[in-house]
Amino acid sequence: MLDLKIIRENPDKVQQLLDRRGVGKYDLQPILDLDQKQREIETNRSQLSARSNEIGKLIGQKIRGGSDPKGEEISALKEEGNELKTKLGELEPQEKELKAQIENLLLELPNLPQESTPIGKNEEENVEIHRWGEEYLPSNPNILPHWEIGEKLGILEFSRAVKVAQARFVNLVGAGAALERALINFMLDRQIAAGYVEVMPPLLINTESLTGTGQLPKFAEESFKCQDDDLWLTPTAEVPVVNLYRNEVIEAAKLPIYHCAYTPCFRREAGSYGKDTRGLIRLHQFSKVELVKLVHPDRSETEHQSLLKNAEAILQALQLPYRVIELCTGDIGFSAAKTYDIEVWIPSANTYREISSCSNTFDFQARRAGIRFKEAGKKGTQFVHALNGSGLAVGRTMAAILENYQQTDGRVKVPEVLQPYLKKEII
RNA sequence: GGAGAGGUGGCCGAGUGGUCGAAGGCGCAGCACUGGAAAUGCUGUAACGGGGUAACUCGUUCGAGGGUUCGAAUCCCUCCCUCUCCGCCA
Numbered sequence: 182m183l184d185l186k187i188i189r190e191n192p193d194k195v196q197q198l199l200d201r202r203g204v205g206k207y208d209l210q211p212i213l214d215l216d217q218k219q220r221e222i223e224t225n226r227s228q229l230s231a232r233s234n235e236i237g238k239l240i241g242q243k244i245r246g247g248s249d250p251k252g253e254e255i256s257a258l259k260e261e262g263n264e265l266k267t268k269l270g271e272l273e274p275q276e277k278e279l280k281a282q283i284e285n286l287l288l289e290l291p292n293l294p295q296e297s298t299p300i301g302k303n304e305e306e307n308v309e310i311h312r313w314g315e316e317y318l319p320s321n322p323n324i325l326p327h328w329e330i331g332e333k334l335g336i337l338e339f340s341r342a343v344k345v346a347q348a349r350f351v352n353l354v355g356a357g358a359a360l361e362r363a364l365i366n367f368m369l370d371r372q373i374a375a376g377y378v379e380v381m382p383p384l385l386i387n388t389e390s391l392t393g394t395g396q397l398p399k400f401a402e403e404s405f406k407c408q409d410d411d412l413w414l415t416p417t418a419e420v421p422v423v424n425l426y427r428n429e430v431i432e433a434a435k436l437p438i439y440h441c442a443y444t445p446c447f448r449r450e451a452g453s454y455g456k457d458t459r460g461l462i463r464l465h466q467f468s469k470v471e472l473v474k475l476v477h478p479d480r481s482e483t484e485h486q487s488l489l490k491n492a493e494a495i496l497q498a499l500q501l502p503y504r505v506i507e508l509c510t511g512d513i514g515f516s517a518a519k520t521y522d523i524e525v526w527i528p529s530a531n532t533y534r535e536i537s538s539c540s541n542t543f544d545f546q547a548r549r550a551g552i553r554f555k556e557a558g559k560k561g562t563q564f565v566h567a568l569n570g571s572g573l574a575v576g577r578t579m580a581a582i583l584e585n586y587q588q589t590d591g592r593v594k595v596p597e598v599l600q601p602y603l604k605k606e607i608i
Numbered sequence: 609g610g611a612g613a614g615g616u617g618g619c620c621g622a623g624u625g626g627u628c629g630a631a632g633g634c635g636c637a638g639c640a641c642u643g644g645a646a647a648u649g650c651u652g653u654a655a656c657g658g659g660g661u662a663a664c665u666c667g668u669u670c671g672a673g674g675g676u677u678c679g680a681a682u683c684c685c686u687c688c689c690u691c692u693c694c695g696c697c698a
Contacts, residue, residue, distance in 0.1 A: 223658055227667040234667090237679035241626035255678085262678035280657095430618055430655085432635090553655095555618065557636050562618095562655070 301509025314502035326529035327583035363602035377441035382421035393550030395516035414447035418471035468575035481566035539570030
């Protein structure tokens with residue numbers, strides 16, 4: 182959520198930054214109008230409240246001082262109090278309604294792109310930052326797509342998963358299931374060693390949590406919702422993990438907070454019909470190890486860089502070629518001010534595909550979720566900066582391994598760092 | 609799901625109709641003492657919103673939302689959550 186005060190004080194600047202996401206997509210004027218009305222009413226209402234409070238105190242004092250509670254003096258004050266109450270009874274609901282309208286509009290506004298986020302209309306204008314591991318590009322010219330080799334090896338079952346659930350689900354068998362577990366453990370072990378504290382949050386999460394991180398109210402169609410409860414299947418661990426601290430005031434000395442979490446993630450993938458219909462790239466359920474940081478605002482850019490490095494380290498250890506791109510203003514997510522995507526080489530597609538997204542949301546999520554910190558001796562509180570990144574998407578990592586490590590005999594070599602986990606050198 | 613008890617400031621905890629934004633403690637900050645520190649003493653210390661350059665000032669907030677009253681942390685209603693006991697269950 183954007184700071185209403187900043188919108189009010191710099192409407193042109195805010196509008197200009199929002200326009201970088203797409204001209205004409207967001208209009209601040211309705212918010213400014215409602216805000217002005219709201220403040221007029223607030224000024225008026227608080228004056229009446231002040232008098233009303235004064236009367237209340239006065240009556241108490243007079244009665245204690247020996248005035249007749251049924252006498253004329255007290256009755257006159259009560260009368261005035263009642264008149265004020267009638268007026269307040271009209272103003273209060275108006276003010277409340279205006280505040281709710283402003284809140285609703287603010288919740289629908291995306292984050293402001295960071296100044297340094299490259300300006301662009303869509304993904305075509307993202308900027309490549311660097312590539313890594315071209316020496317590991319596979320030389321085998323006859324690589325089968327991962328879903329074919331997976332089914333051949335009997336470790337991926339798509340049609341049986343469809344029978345149990347529906348399209349875009351997979352069943353992992355034998356070494357497939359073991360590889361998934363190995364990847365999860367390997368990723369967690371590495372990130373724990375890098376300083377992240379592992380958490381296993383609830384996978385069913387409430388509406389307030391999804392609102393706190395920005396998935397709601399705008400993107401309700403992206404998540405699975407339980408019919409009889411106010412609970413949704415988590416689309417990413419970012420949501421439960423960031424919301425662990427919702428409405429908390431953290432001591433500054435406790436920052437930064439680093440968490441890693443393995444969770445299954447559930448996404449409806451509405452609107453992506455026809456894209457990546459085969460394989461592990463786009464499923465309704467997938468595993469992911471997520472990194473979350475809550476940090477002091479002064480450190481957030483440094484922390485963003487190191488978060489990216491932590492995600493990259495996994496691919497380097499697995500010796501999978503990848504590139505890092507910086508998303509342009511037209512492609513960054515709703516809550517993000519700046520995002521780096523890591524894309525891994527997928528030989529069958531002859532291209533790099535997203536395997537991690539590392540975003541700095543600045544105070545956008547913290548303001549929505551009420552995550553603040555207090556510095557000793559300083560008055561008031563500040564919002565933390567919340568950052569998140571995948572470290573990494575497990576299914577896509579498996580896809581990359583099944584292809585990049587595919588041997589000419591149709592078997593798949595196990596990456597060296599995974600061998601201790603899998604207790605196997607080849608699948 | 610049934611019965612009972614509870615939810616108060618960064619934390620703990622007192623407070624059953626007015627002088628309560630709320631005692632006391634912890635924590636934190638400043639000062640004194642000290643070579644320095646600890647201990648001790650004194651002082652200060654809620655958040656959010658409006659107005660004001662500022663000093664400051666007005667309002668809101670005691671789980672959430674309604675209600676009673678001139679006046680609610682305190683009384684009433686609904687909901688959420690926590691704890692104890694019972695039931696069910698991996």
